[in-house]
Amino acid sequence: MRLTTITSSLTATFVLTILFFVLQGATMLCPRAIAVEREGTGSKTGLQDSLNDLDRVSGNYVGELRRAERTIPVKGKMFAMPGKDTYHCALLFEGKRFLLTSGFGAAGKELPVYATAEGAAAGGERSVRYAYYEGTWEKLPDFSQLEPMKVGTCPPFDLSVRGRNDHFAVKFTGFIRVPEDGQYLFSIQSDDGSRLVLGDDFVVDNDGLHGGLRRTGDTELKAGTYPVTVTFFEKEGGEELSVGYLKHAIEQEASKGLKFVGRHEGVAWEGRLKDETLRVTAEDPARGEFLLKRTWIEAEGAGMKPPKNAVILLPFKKGRAPSLDAWINPSWEALADGSMLVGKGDNRTRERFGSCRLHVEFLIPYQPEATGQGRGNSGVYLMDRYEVQVLDSFGLVPQMGDCGAVYGVAPPKTNACLPPLTWQTYDIEFRAPKMGPGGQLVEKPSLTVRQNGILIHENQPVPGPTTASGNKGHAIKGPLKLQDHGNPVRYRNIWLVELD
Numbered sequence: 001m002r003l004t005t006i007t008s009s010l011t012a013t014f015v016l017t018i019l020f021f022v023l024q025g026a027t028m029l030c031p032r033a034i035a036v037e038r039e040g041t042g043s044k045t046g047l048q049d050s051l052n053d054l055d056r057v058s059g060n061y062v063g064e065l066r067r068a069e070r071t072i073p074v075k076g077k078m079f080a081m082p083g084k085d086t087y088h089c090a091l092l093f094e095g096k097r098f099l100l101t102s103g104f105g106a107a108g109k110e111l112p113v114y115a116t117a118e119g120a121a122a123g124g125e126r127s128v129r130y131a132y133y134e135g136t137w138e139k140l141p142d143f144s145q146l147e148p149m150k151v152g153t154c155p156p157f158d159l160s161v162r163g164r165n166d167h168f169a170v171k172f173t174g175f176i177r178v179p180e181d182g183q184y185l186f187s188i189q190s191d192d193g194s195r196l197v198l199g200d201d202f203v204v205d206n207d208g209l210h211g212g213l214r215r216t217g218d219t220e221l222k223a224g225t226y227p228v229t230v231t232f233f234e235k236e237g238g239e240e241l242s243v244g245y246l247k248h249a250i251e252q253e254a255s256k257g258l259k260f261v262g263r264h265e266g267v268a269w270e271g272r273l274k275d276e277t278l279r280v281t282a283e284d285p286a287r288g289e290f291l292l293k294r295t296w297i298e299a300e301g302a303g304m305k306p307p308k309n310a311v312i313l314l315p316f317k318k319g320r321a322p323s324l325d326a327w328i329n330p331s332w333e334a335l336a337d338g339s340m341l342v343g344k345g346d347n348r349t350r351e352r353f354g355s356c357r358l359h360v361e362f363l364i365p366y367q368p369e370a371t372g373q374g375r376g377n378s379g380v381y382l383m384d385r386y387e388v389q390v391l392d393s394f395g396l397v398p399q400m401g402d403c404g405a406v407y408g409v410a411p412p413k414t415n416a417c418l419p420p421l422t423w424q425t426y427d428i429e430f431r432a433p434k435m436g437p438g439g440q441l442v443e444k445p446s447l448t449v450r451q452n453g454i455l456i457h458e459n460q461p462v463p464g465p466t467t468a469s470g471n472k473g474h475a476i477k478g479p480l481k482l483q484d485h486g487n488p489v490r491y492r493n494i495w496l497v498e499l500d
Contacts, residue, residue, distance in 0.1 A: 047335070047488070051421040054366050055080055057087055057258065059395075059419045063279055063292030065093055074279060077355040079419070080368035082187060082214030089260060089278065090292060090395045096398070100262035100271060100280065113156045113174045113228065120175040120225045128174035128230075129155045136167045137233050140193050140207050143171050148307045157230055159241055176228050178221045189214035189371060190242040192231055197229045210486070212240050238373070248376060249496035251271030261292025288476040299418060300453025301425040302361060306495040313349055313480065314340055316361075316493035326350060339363065339492040342378060348479040353383065354432035355499040358480070359425070364392045364403075373401060376420060377485035382430045383478030385465040386445060394419050404456045406447060408467040412456035423492070424452055433474040433500075441474055 051058060061076030074093040081088055091098040114120040131148035135141065148171075154161050162168050176198075178184070186204050188196045193207040196217075204217040212457045232241050257274030267287055271280030276294035307314060313326045321334040328350055331343030364376035376392035386406070393403035394417040404412035418424050427450040434443035448458040465471045468483070482491060 033036070035105065039060060047341075048366055048421055051366060051419055053419075056276070057273065058366075060295050060297050061292035062295045063278070065288050065290050067288035068286070074290060074292060078278075078294075078367075078394040080218065082189070082369045082371060082459045087258075087260075088395065089202060090180060090282075091292075096264075098262060098264040098269075100260040100269070102258050102260045102273070113176050115149070115153050115174050117175050117225055117227075117436065120177045121498070126156055128172045130154050130158075130161050130173075131171045132161055133169045133171075134163065135169065136235065137169065138235065139207055140195055140231050140233055141169060142222055143169075143231065154374060155441065157241060158245055159232070159239060162234075162239075163293065165239060166234060166236040170232070172230045172232075174228055176224050176226050178223050180223050181221065183218060183220050185216055185218040186216055187216040188230070189240065189242045189244075191372075191374070193240050194230065194232045194241060195472065196243060197231075198226050198347050207331050209235055210371035211238070211370070211377065213370050213374045240308050240372075247426055256332050297418060297422075299361075299423055299425045301359070301450075302423045303493065304359060304425070306493075307361070307446075310495040312352075314492060314494035322492070335490065338494075339490040342482070342484050342487065342489045342491075344484060346481055346484050348384060348481045350479070352477040352479050353496065353498060354477045356382075356496040357499065358382070358428040358430060359494065360428070360494040361423055361493045362390055362490065363423050363492075364390065364420045365488045367487070373485075375487075376489060377483075377487050378489040379407065379468070379481075379483035379485070380426060380428075381447075381469060381481035381483065382428070382447070383432065383474070383475060384481045385469045385471050385478060386430070386433060386447065386462045387466040387483070388426060388428065388447070388449060390483075392420050393417050404449065404451045406449075406457060406460055406462060406466065409462055410457065410460050412449075412451065412457075414456060416451040416454035418452060426451055427453075429499075432476065435474065435476060445474065 014222040032470045040415060048054060058078050058080050061078060063074050065072040072093050074091055079088055080255035083258050087102040089100040091100065113128060114124060114128055115129050119125065119429050133146050133148055135452065149163065157172050159170065186196055188194050188204045188206050189212060190206050191212045192209050195207055196204040197303060201220055204215050205213040206213060230243055258271065260271040260280065268283045271278055271290065278292045280290035282288065306450060315322050316338050318338050319336065321336050322338055322340060324332065324334050324340060326349050327347050329345055329347035331345060332347050334345060335340040335341055349359055353481050360380055367375050378390040379387040380390060381387045389401060389405045389407045391402055391403040396402060396415060398411045398415045400411050402411060403417050431446045431450040433441055433445040436442045444461040444463060446459050446461045446473060447457055448459055464474065
């Protein structure tokens with residue numbers, strides 16, 4: 001891609017931050033053992049089959065922190081992030097959490113953005129021009145055909161210029177100063193769609209209706225000042241826009257492995273991942289050395305056979321497409337591996353249930369370029385009202401909306417998630433609400449939840465239908481619902497035992 005310069009400089013710090021990565025030396029060289037193929041599906045059928053087919057870095061790691069006086073057991077959670085060869089690795093030991101970042105994840109120098117080329121040349125106040133529009137779109141509109149409702153200047157890419165939270169669009173324009181020749185990688189993250197353009201040339205397209213999603217694009221640039229345009233639209237739901245940059249010198253020797261850096265308790269650490277072995281050392285040798293190897297963990301209860309008194313909602317036999325007779329949505333697909341693939345719209349059981357012990361198995365897709373609620377999202381709703389979240393939250397500090405959360409009510413007590421493309425289990429004991437003779441609530445519903453055999457909720461009361469249920473008030477019985485959130489999540493081996 002070639003771009004025409006205007007003067008001789010660049011900029012970019014963003015509340016929509018421009019992720020800029022200076023790539024020196026042509027391409028990122030990955031060791032053979034950890035080659036990454038993030039764009040493939042891993043299957044001729046279009047379904048992802050194995051994490052190892054797509055990513056030989058992500059997953060569980062087990063090892064130790066070796067110090068002169070003692071050796072400490074350590075667990076590692078390696079997970080992919082948006083951007084080429086970008087990973088986070090959470091090292092867990094003695095109740096501590098130490099986060100390492102690889103590839104382009106190492107923080108670099110921020111570059112400012114200016115409303116005018118003159119401001120860029122002079123290094124003036126950082127700001128952008130904006131034009132604000134209202135309307136309903138499912139992709140970025142043709143702004144040349146629209147009349148803005150208001151225009152002005154604002155801090156870089158600040159969505160607070162909007163007049164409402166849904167059904168709007170903004171066009172931001174400014175200038176960035178490139179300090180030196182090089183290959184640059186840009187990234188833009190948004191909910192819903194966005195696009196970043198330098199000069200008259202397209203750089204990064206993140207258009208369409210979606211949750212928080214990041215896209216990247218790279219281009220070779222000469223030192224100079226370039227016009228930048230960022231466009232954004234929001235249909236409904238949450239709104240997010242961030243454009244940012246990181247500066248990263250490319251490793252020249254693939255034999256060294258993928259580099260990781262981080263700081264823990266004020267000390268800098270550096271590591272290398274090679275042949276599925278992670279070695280991390282501190283600038284202070286007295287702090288010791290981490291040594292971990294990649295390992296595979298299976299979910300407790302995966303493939304569990306239902307008891308004789310169970311109601312079978314999704315029968316499971318490996319290598320045989322399951323019957324979907326218990327479900328009402330015909331767009332959900334029975335697959336030859338014994339699972340059911342999320343289709344268009346939520347799916348509910350024909351039968352209604354109250355208190356029960358429920359077993360559900362689910363498989364989350366590998367979506368490294370997505371973030372937050374846009375990453376392997378679905379949900380299990382007891383009585384069509386009370387959601388236990390399904391999401392790719394592997395390696396994260398659990399929050400209210402993460403996998404295992406009683407959505408909007410309580411985060412899981414611990415992160416029990418396995419990596420994407422690994423079958424996981426929920427075993428839920430649900431107690432339906434108790435209602436008085438006049439229909440008044442006598443006792444709130446409650447859930448005890450085990451994820452992959454690990455207790456994450458115990459007798460958690462639920463004050464009412466959770467955020468996205470679409471229902472109001474409690475009920476005595478209701479169908480089991482599985483949520484469609486636009487992600488190819490799979491389910492299998494679903495059954496329950498009704499309780500008195």
